[in-house]
Amino acid sequence: MGEDCPRAVTGRSSVRVGLIFGCRRIDFRRERARKNGNHSPRAKNQIWPAQELRMLRQLLVGAAVSACNIVIHALVMAAVVRVVHRATLLSPIRPWRHLSVVMIATVMVLMAAHLSEILVWSGCYAIVGATPPGADRVYFAFGNYTTLGYGDITPVQDWRLLGPLTAMNGVMLFGWSTAVIFEVLRRTMRRVDLLVEPK
DSSP states (O other): OOOOOOSSOOSSSEEEEEETTEEEEEEHHHHHHHHTTOOOHHHHHHHHHHHHHHHHHHHHHHHHHHHHHHHHHHHHHHHHHHHHHHHHTSOOSSHHHHHHHHHHHHHHHHHHHHHHHHHHHHHHHHHHTOSOTTOOHHHHHHHHHTTOOOSSSOOOGGGTTHHHHHHHHHHHHHHHHHHHHHHHHHHHHHHHHHHHSOO
16 A cells, blocks of 8 residues: 555664554654744744745835835825914914914814824724724724723734834824824914913
Protein backbone atom coordinates (compact mmCIF):
# COMPACT_ATOMS: atom_id res chain seq x y z
CA MET A 1 0.00 0.00 0.00
CA GLY A 2 2.57 2.52 1.05
CA GLU A 3 5.71 3.79 -0.56
CA ASP A 4 8.87 1.74 -0.01
CA CYS A 5 11.21 3.35 2.46
CA PRO A 6 14.96 3.03 2.17
CA ARG A 7 16.56 1.28 5.10
CA ALA A 8 19.57 3.57 5.27
CA VAL A 9 19.49 6.66 7.43
CA THR A 10 19.44 9.72 5.16
CA GLY A 11 21.20 12.15 7.45
CA ARG A 12 22.73 12.40 10.86
CA SER A 13 19.67 13.96 12.45
CA SER A 14 16.88 12.52 10.32
CA VAL A 15 15.53 9.09 9.44
CA ARG A 16 12.84 7.68 7.21
CA VAL A 17 10.12 5.90 9.09
CA GLY A 18 7.77 3.54 7.30
CA LEU A 19 4.12 4.18 7.99
CA ILE A 20 1.05 2.31 6.88
CA PHE A 21 0.16 4.88 4.24
CA GLY A 22 3.61 5.94 3.15
CA CYS A 23 6.84 7.39 4.48
CA ARG A 24 7.54 10.46 6.55
CA ARG A 25 10.84 12.24 7.17
CA ILE A 26 11.37 13.15 10.80
CA ASP A 27 13.91 15.84 11.62
CA PHE A 28 14.82 15.34 15.27
CA ARG A 29 16.44 18.79 15.60
CA ARG A 30 13.29 20.48 14.34
CA GLU A 31 11.13 18.37 16.63
CA ARG A 32 13.26 19.30 19.66
CA ALA A 33 13.13 23.00 18.72
CA ARG A 34 9.37 22.82 18.36
CA LYS A 35 8.93 21.18 21.76
CA ASN A 36 11.22 23.73 23.41
CA GLY A 37 9.32 26.63 21.83
CA ASN A 38 12.26 27.74 19.71
CA HIS A 39 12.04 28.72 16.07
CA SER A 40 14.64 28.31 13.43
CA PRO A 41 16.13 31.41 11.75
CA ARG A 42 14.19 30.54 8.62
CA ALA A 43 10.92 30.57 10.57
CA LYS A 44 11.77 33.94 12.06
CA ASN A 45 12.51 35.33 8.64
CA GLN A 46 9.07 34.20 7.55
CA ILE A 47 7.26 35.68 10.58
CA TRP A 48 8.81 39.11 11.04
CA PRO A 49 8.32 40.52 7.54
CA ALA A 50 4.60 39.76 7.75
CA GLN A 51 4.33 41.57 11.09
CA GLU A 52 6.28 44.55 9.83
CA LEU A 53 4.15 44.80 6.69
CA ARG A 54 1.01 44.62 8.80
CA MET A 55 2.27 47.40 11.07
CA LEU A 56 3.33 49.53 8.09
CA ARG A 57 -0.12 49.11 6.53
CA GLN A 58 -1.81 50.26 9.73
CA LEU A 59 0.50 53.27 10.06
CA LEU A 60 -0.10 54.32 6.46
CA VAL A 61 -3.87 54.06 6.79
CA GLY A 62 -3.82 55.91 10.11
CA ALA A 63 -1.59 58.65 8.71
CA ALA A 64 -3.88 59.09 5.69
CA VAL A 65 -7.01 59.42 7.83
CA SER A 66 -5.21 61.77 10.26
CA ALA A 67 -4.10 63.96 7.35
CA CYS A 68 -7.68 64.07 6.06
CA ASN A 69 -8.93 65.18 9.48
CA ILE A 70 -6.18 67.80 9.76
CA VAL A 71 -7.29 69.26 6.42
CA ILE A 72 -10.92 69.37 7.63
CA HIS A 73 -9.89 71.04 10.87
CA ALA A 74 -7.64 73.55 9.13
CA LEU A 75 -10.47 74.63 6.81
CA VAL A 76 -12.88 75.01 9.72
CA MET A 77 -10.29 76.93 11.77
CA ALA A 78 -9.61 79.32 8.91
CA ALA A 79 -13.33 79.95 8.44
CA VAL A 80 -13.88 80.54 12.17
CA VAL A 81 -10.99 82.96 12.52
CA ARG A 82 -12.05 84.88 9.41
CA VAL A 83 -15.67 85.20 10.54
CA VAL A 84 -14.64 86.27 14.04
CA HIS A 85 -12.24 88.83 12.62
CA ARG A 86 -15.03 90.36 10.55
CA ALA A 87 -17.42 90.24 13.49
CA THR A 88 -15.00 92.16 15.70
CA LEU A 89 -14.95 94.99 13.15
CA LEU A 90 -18.65 95.58 13.73
CA SER A 91 -19.91 97.91 16.41
CA PRO A 92 -22.53 95.96 18.30
CA ILE A 93 -24.98 97.83 20.46
CA ARG A 94 -24.56 95.32 23.31
CA PRO A 95 -20.94 94.13 23.36
CA TRP A 96 -21.38 91.41 26.00
CA ARG A 97 -24.22 89.82 24.08
CA HIS A 98 -21.98 89.96 21.03
CA LEU A 99 -19.27 88.15 22.99
CA SER A 100 -21.69 85.40 24.05
CA VAL A 101 -22.98 84.87 20.54
CA VAL A 102 -19.46 84.68 19.06
CA MET A 103 -18.20 82.20 21.65
CA ILE A 104 -21.26 79.94 21.43
CA ALA A 105 -21.08 79.90 17.64
CA THR A 106 -17.36 79.16 17.70
CA VAL A 107 -17.71 76.21 20.08
CA MET A 108 -20.65 74.77 18.15
CA VAL A 109 -18.76 74.95 14.86
CA LEU A 110 -15.74 73.27 16.44
CA MET A 111 -17.93 70.50 17.87
CA ALA A 112 -19.40 69.92 14.41
CA ALA A 113 -15.87 69.70 13.00
CA HIS A 114 -14.88 67.09 15.60
CA LEU A 115 -18.05 65.13 14.89
CA SER A 116 -17.24 65.03 11.18
CA GLU A 117 -13.71 63.84 11.96
CA ILE A 118 -15.07 61.05 14.16
CA LEU A 119 -17.30 59.98 11.28
CA VAL A 120 -14.23 59.91 9.02
CA TRP A 121 -12.54 57.48 11.42
CA SER A 122 -15.73 55.43 11.61
CA GLY A 123 -15.78 55.19 7.81
CA CYS A 124 -12.17 54.08 7.85
CA TYR A 125 -13.00 51.30 10.33
CA ALA A 126 -15.81 50.15 8.06
CA ILE A 127 -13.63 50.14 4.94
CA VAL A 128 -10.72 48.15 6.41
CA GLY A 129 -12.84 45.99 8.72
CA ALA A 130 -11.12 47.12 11.92
CA THR A 131 -14.00 46.25 14.25
CA PRO A 132 -15.57 42.88 15.06
CA PRO A 133 -18.76 41.97 13.17
CA GLY A 134 -21.80 43.74 14.57
CA ALA A 135 -19.82 46.33 16.54
CA ASP A 136 -20.95 49.97 16.57
CA ARG A 137 -18.18 51.69 14.61
CA VAL A 138 -19.30 55.24 15.38
CA TYR A 139 -19.36 54.48 19.11
CA PHE A 140 -15.94 52.82 18.85
CA ALA A 141 -14.55 55.83 16.97
CA PHE A 142 -15.98 58.19 19.62
CA GLY A 143 -14.28 56.21 22.38
CA ASN A 144 -10.92 56.21 20.63
CA TYR A 145 -11.05 59.83 19.42
CA THR A 146 -11.91 61.20 22.87
CA THR A 147 -9.47 58.77 24.58
CA LEU A 148 -12.37 57.57 26.75
CA GLY A 149 -11.78 53.91 25.97
CA TYR A 150 -14.35 51.84 27.88
CA GLY A 151 -12.76 48.72 26.42
CA ASP A 152 -16.07 47.02 25.63
CA ILE A 153 -15.13 46.95 21.92
CA THR A 154 -11.66 45.91 20.81
CA PRO A 155 -10.28 46.12 17.27
CA VAL A 156 -9.39 43.04 15.27
CA GLN A 157 -5.82 41.84 15.50
CA ASP A 158 -4.72 43.09 12.08
CA TRP A 159 -5.86 46.70 12.78
CA ARG A 160 -5.20 47.18 16.49
CA LEU A 161 -2.91 50.19 15.89
CA LEU A 162 -5.77 52.27 14.51
CA GLY A 163 -7.14 52.81 18.04
CA PRO A 164 -4.01 54.57 19.37
CA LEU A 165 -3.64 56.51 16.11
CA THR A 166 -7.24 57.71 16.44
CA ALA A 167 -6.60 58.81 20.02
CA MET A 168 -3.42 60.65 19.03
CA ASN A 169 -5.27 62.45 16.24
CA GLY A 170 -8.12 63.39 18.58
CA VAL A 171 -5.84 64.77 21.30
CA MET A 172 -3.97 66.90 18.78
CA LEU A 173 -7.15 68.32 17.22
CA PHE A 174 -8.76 69.00 20.60
CA GLY A 175 -5.67 70.96 21.60
CA TRP A 176 -5.85 72.90 18.35
CA SER A 177 -9.51 73.73 18.99
CA THR A 178 -8.71 74.91 22.51
CA ALA A 179 -6.06 77.27 21.17
CA VAL A 180 -8.53 78.70 18.63
CA ILE A 181 -11.21 79.20 21.30
CA PHE A 182 -8.79 81.20 23.44
CA GLU A 183 -7.72 83.26 20.44
CA VAL A 184 -11.35 84.03 19.55
CA LEU A 185 -12.04 84.94 23.16
CA ARG A 186 -8.99 87.21 23.29
CA ARG A 187 -9.92 89.07 20.10
CA THR A 188 -13.55 89.44 21.06
CA MET A 189 -12.72 90.57 24.60
CA ARG A 190 -10.33 93.18 23.26
CA ARG A 191 -13.08 94.53 21.02
CA VAL A 192 -15.59 94.51 23.89
CA ASP A 193 -13.17 96.37 26.16
CA LEU A 194 -12.76 99.06 23.52
CA LEU A 195 -16.51 99.40 23.15
CA VAL A 196 -17.36 99.57 26.86
CA GLU A 197 -14.38 101.72 27.80
CA PRO A 198 -15.57 105.15 28.89
CA LYS A 199 -14.55 107.99 26.62
